[in-house]
Amino acid sequence: DTAVSQTPKYLVTQMGNDKSIKCEQNLGHDTMYWYKQDSKKFLKIMFSYNNKELIINETVPNRFSPKSPDKAHLNLHINSLELGDSAVYFCASSQDSSGRARGQFFGPGTRLTVL
């Protein structure tokens, strides 16, 4: 039983294209997140949604637009892809918006390569 799932697992695309990554969690959690992990393994939060509402936007370029149709889904759409967007993108969820006591549960990641 997959707790947090992401599709696709790999994404290879050309500069300038638009792409989306989907995320779903079946844990019944209220809060979902997007993280970016670069080639040096630096993991940085991008967005957080609580019950479909945006609560964190960490100065991410507005080419990145998250969408939460319901609290079990948080998708990430990226416009006009750039070389620097190449990274692994992780979706995560937590039971509440603090995510502290039981931590955040991460999906398997989507490796995005922009050529």
Add this chain to the structure above:
Amino acid sequence: GQSLEQPSEVTAVEGAIVQINCTYQTSGFYGLSWYQQHDGGAPTFLSYNALDGLEETGRFSSFLSRSDSYGYLLLQELQMKDSASYFCAVMRGSTLGRLYFGRGTQLTVWP
């Protein structure tokens, strides 16, 4: 802003004990978490400390000193499968789940 410092690499042999330190500077500190990530895998939650002291979970323990802005992860009875990256992460703010990660410590366990 915030900054977290942890060693980039640690090596040890099976059965040994290793301590991974983390020092942090941040405003609005609420707690310190630790995550494990195997190569090609996803980060997985290990522990969370909001109060000073030691929290023990099986072979892993985590410590926090808020006055020293310092914490550590202690791994005992090391096994080969413990070879992974370990990240400390500060939680800023009480309700917004703002988790900021250090750059990770690569632990290699040798037989």
